[in-house]
Amino acid sequence: MPRRFFSKFVTDHRVASVSGTLCAKVIRPSVVSHLPALMVLHGISRNADELVELFEPEAERSGRRIVVPDFCASSWTHFQRPSRSARPDQALLALLSYLAILDPVFAGPVDLFGHSGGAQLAHRFAMLYPNKVGRLNLAAAGWYCLPDTSMAYPYGLGTDDSAEAELWARRHDLALPIYLGLAVRVFVGTGDTDRDASLRQTPDLDRLQGPNRIARAETYVERFRAAALRHGIQPDITLTPLPGVTHDVAHAIAHADLARLVTKSEPELALLATAC
């Protein structure tokens, strides 16, 4: 039996960039809405195909066009953040530019959703190109680039002796006020407390961002709010715990409606919050 993502509404794409070739699937609902397109970024399990299946019903419900890039292991050893060894941001930009030729909705801004390593890439992409991003949805990032200078890059926007930290800090500098003005929705499972091998652990990271993904999400939200206020910006960031969810995106979607939460429009989310 053919898998659902080979249906007529899911199309395959492959886009070359100076940083490498990136494959992606685009879900096009039968009736499209005026809502921005959504880009869904997988984590280190690289489960792009699974995310296509999980998001397809929500694309149909919301009318959103959804693109799911696939950073395959053979081409992308690293993809969670732009660095000297990998520039996933350039690949994502090339993908959006290519898709914008096919459908102007991808000219942006587009909403972003990322889980785990995908959340890392999502917020780092938004920090560099906040003008390309609508709403930023982050689920269960292992750690964050804090929007202040409390830690040197890549943990924050501070500098150390390295030229790379200085380079990236400078590049982020002008984009920061726009980034801090984005609507950011942070999600983390209430059971996502494991300190396993997939969680980066260093003494400084544990001390400054927290021991697990819940604490680190809380730190990020708090630092984001403080940074926004320092820039005279009213922060629009929320932290939503996902009851009973561990570090498993399929579980979060099946049992905590995560895909629905990130595809809902802001007014729908506001109504949901009022109802609760």
Added chain:
Amino acid sequence: MPHNQISALATAKWTFSTRRVDRSHIAGMDTDFAAARAGDLILAQVESIGQHNRVQLVSGRPSNIFPGDIIVLACGARYAPDQFEGWAEIDPSGCDLLAGGGCMGRMVSRNERIKPATRLLPMGRLLDGAGRPMNLDSYTLPPTMRGGEIPVIFVLGTAMNSGKTTATAQLALGLRRAGYNVAALKGTGTGAFGDYNEYSDTGAHWVADFTDAGMVTTYREPMDRVKSGLELLLGHAEEQGCQIVVMEIADGLFQRETGALVADPWLRGRMSGMVFACGDAVAAAGGVAELARHGIRPDALTGILSCSPMAAAEAVAATGVPVLRKNDLADPAEANAFALRAFSNARAAA
């Protein structure tokens, strides 16, 4: 027009600077070369080959030239310290090919490292149906009221061959990669397809130069005309749907028109960002100091300087301005920072 001259036009090589000319307007020729002014279209024969053994064709490819070849060029001046200085004068007994893009006139000085100019025999000045000399200024982009909004990142430098064109093209590439509709423009200089093609190759949304504003060269043109040309190009960039402009200003800060532009409040009013190209740290320090005299601080240094980590470090130490390599300028993360700064500056200026 004698029959043989009509035949000559049919076989002539039309140079790049004449690319906007509507050839159906040609109705005759005269030989009143003393009355020729910059931009007038001249039919000429190659007399002898000197520095330039090729001309740039309207089609965008170079063409070898040989004695006896017939070409159409524009009368114009030339400022090129690496080659010639020349004026927009046509001597009936023979004149000089000042630039391969299609600029002829009288050479008044020559860099001693290059050959004498290729010599041309003027055959006639092209006339339209009303008997008026045909001039590039009749073939400009149409007037536009737009252009006041679009942010402009200027690229200036210490001299010709300091890296301005590469910087302009690479920044345009970075901006295009970052998702912007970008215009890459050459604001001043002498018409040639090298820079134009290099800009176009980046995928810039729209490319133009001062020839599109009716000038074969901006050298020795009145400053008001030069600025009107820049405004025209910016207006069309906006009309073409561009979101941001990268504009190269030719030659060095002490060149006549570039110096005047830098000193002109118009430039500061239109500037949303600036890159300065130079060859070494001393040039960087000098350029930054000269710009500071006019209240301008570049956002980045680039050019030949950036090829040398040691020279770059010295320049940063001397000026406090970051040095970017061409790959940095083409990096969408860097280019986006330029764009965000430019949009912010443009909003503040408005």
